[in-house]
Amino acid sequence: MQTRYSLRLAHINDCHSNFDPVALSLSLEHQGQAWRLACHSGGYGRIATVLDNARQSAKAADSPFLFLHGGDTFQGTLYFNEFKGKANARLLNLLKPDAMVLGNHEIDSGNAPLHRFIKAIDFPMLAGNMDLSEEDPLKGFALATLDNLYALDNESGCAKVRFSSLGDRKLALFGITLDQMKVIARPDPDTHFANAIDTCKRTVTALKAGGVDHIIVLSHLGLDGDQKLAAEVSGISLIVGGHSHTLMGDFASLGLPCAPWGIKVNGTPILHAGKYAETIGLASIEFDSNGQVIALDGGNYLMLDEHPVVQGASTECRDALLEQLKQHPNILWPTEQQEIRQIIDTDYRPAINALDRKVLAMVPRELVHTRLPSKSLPHGSEVAPWVSRAMYEESRLLDGAVDFALHNAGGVRQSLSRGNITLADVLGRLLPFELPLVKYAIDGQYLYEALESAINAATNNSVIGTGAGSFPYTYALKYHYDGRRPLGERIIALSMAKNDRWISVERSRSYVGVSTAYTAAGKEGYQALGMCHWQQPIDELTLPGAFIRFISRREALHEELPPQLQYVSHLG
Known part of the structure; x- marks a missing residue:
């Protein structure tokens, strides 16, 4: 009988459709001077x-x-x-994963795109705590009909497990994803998610009872969630994770934020491989006969090109910096596999190039996007208010009854650089989520509640938050939040723009707002919006579509928008 069991592992996570190498800025020191190196890492070909x-x-x-x-x-x-997951499925099939765990962004737009994707892939999709027991079997795009979806087994309450051979033993692999999926994504109403830790605990217990000790959990809980999972569920051999975009390994000397590689909690190592297909994780693992990892070697690896750019450096300095990179143990220099490169360039890249050439407007200065207000930006994002204004003005062109716009910070993804904005900038980088816009009638009381709840959730003020992405940005609606006040009393002023003046929002009066379908559904702290009198989709508008229409007519974002918020942190 064997006493040691070896496994080689490769893993990626949170690639977010980054098929091409991703631009990366590294920091190195030479002769006492710091230098920034511009290079490209990763991509599916590498x-x-x-x-x-x-x-x-x-x-x-x-x-x-x-x-x-x-x-x-x-x-x-x-x-x-452009391709709604078709390119993702085709290119991932060429990489031949043994399995993938369901991420929250796979279900951003309901079950139909996920169904099409799972049907197109040649490998299992693991979602062991996805509960499909109430799914309508006759509806279009039902998930339970898919043979390669490993969801919750409702009879046992355990995750469905994929088995493979490990010497004379079985190796069990199952997937666990976020049980807050209804809060942060948009699954169909008949699709539920069981508690991640409870499902994992039942599954591990059942596997152990069946004589299976070598157990890998493929997780989309984020590093904090994985650490909690390992602490509360004993007997997991290894967790391979995603969601938090955590780069593990010693990359501090390159100026990259990172965490220690292979963090171990309750005897279980945890591995994450960063984001955006910039890095790949490679590990050689040895288990004992009880499934415990007794040896773990490897790391995460950048996959760089041979020609980093160093502005202002001499040839000698550039060569010395490049040699430093080549000595780093976690950098690889692979060429791109030509089959994948050719497919991207021939079948997908031409459509992207066309979008990159279409200029929409000009930005006279850099507009910084930050999710939360700060000392340097006391009113928060400089970009999100423009997005809110676009939602407001474009929806008012269709319905003059709209009073205000309300949007969450996480729906805006980056800052705007000085210069031209192209269609590609908006659709691919600034507002990549093609969310429908929704108008709704709501009493002022629930506006007070929604704003405070969303800010509390963004800042973890008296509540367990959902992340800084829930912080609210508005147009034609101005608020003052004081986080030091008691719960329920933190919005100390709320007013609305009417006929070129600001009037106080009356708690008993109804107002008409516009938000994305995501926010209007009460996600991430906006539950009070569910108390609206009615909701109606604006069929003609999506979030990026409204912004594109708005800036195309203006041709430049040259105004300074007056602040729509005042914010006092509970942290002082």
Whole structure:
């Protein structure tokens, strides 16, 4: 009987449709001076090359090999906006994952796009706490009909498990995803998510009772969630995760934020591989006969091009900096696999290039997007108010009854640089989520509640928050939040623009607002919006569509928008 069991592992997560190498800025020091290096890392062509080498190495060592995806392949770039997951499925099939876990962005737009994606992929989609027991079997795009979806087994309350051989033992693999999916994504109403930790605990207990000790959990809970999972569920051999975009490894010398590689909690190592297909995780693992990891070697690896750019550096300095990179143990220099490069360039890139050439407007100065107000930006984002204004003005052109716009910070993804804004900038980078706009009638009382709740959730003020992305930005609606006041009394002023003046919002009066369907559904602290009198979709408008129409007519964002908020933090 064997006493040691070897496995080679490769993993990626949160690639967000970044098929091309991603621009990366590294920081290095030479002769006492700091230098910034502009380079490109990763992309599917380079990942394919690294995977080919890893598979050959595992075969030569007579070791089993797994390639795992930690979720969130959807969204992020124009490739997704244009091809709606078809390109993701085709290119991932060429990389040949052994399994992928469901990420929250895979279900941003309901079950139909997810159904199409799962049907198109050649590998299992793991979602062990996805409860489909109430799904209508006759509806279009039902998920329970898909053979390669490993969801919750409702009879046992356990995750469905994929088994493979590990020497003379079985290796169990199952997936766990966020149980807050209804709060942060848009699954169909008949799709539910069981508690992640409880499901995992039942599954591990059942596997152990069946004599299976070697257990890998493929997770989309984020690093904090994985640490909690490992602490509360004993017996997991290894967690391979995603969602928090955590780069593990020693990359501080390159100026990249990072966490220690292979953090171990309750005897269980946890592995994450960053984001955006910039890095790949590679590990050689040894287990004992009880499923415990007794040896873990490897790391996360950048996959760089050979020609980083260093502005203002001499040839000698550039060569010295490049040599530093080549000495770094976690940098690879793979060429792109030509099959994948050719497919991207021939079948997908031309449509993206066309969007990149279409200029919409000009930005006379950089507009900074930050989710929360800060000392340097006391009124928060300089971009989100423009997005809110676009929602307001474009919806008012269709219905003059609209009084205000309300949008969450997380729906805006980046700052705007000085210069031209192209269609690609808006659709692929600034507003990549093609969310419908919704108008609704709501009493002032619930506006007070929604604003305070969303800010509390964004700042963890007296509540367990959902992240800074819930922070509200508005147009024609101005508020003052004081986080030091008691819960329920923190919006100390709320007013609305009417006929070129500001009037106080009356708690008993009804107003008409516009938000994305995501926010209007009460996600991420906006539950009070569910108390509206009615909601109606604005069929002609999506979030990016409204912004595109708005800036195309203006041709420049040259005004300074007056602040729509005052914010006092509970942290002082």
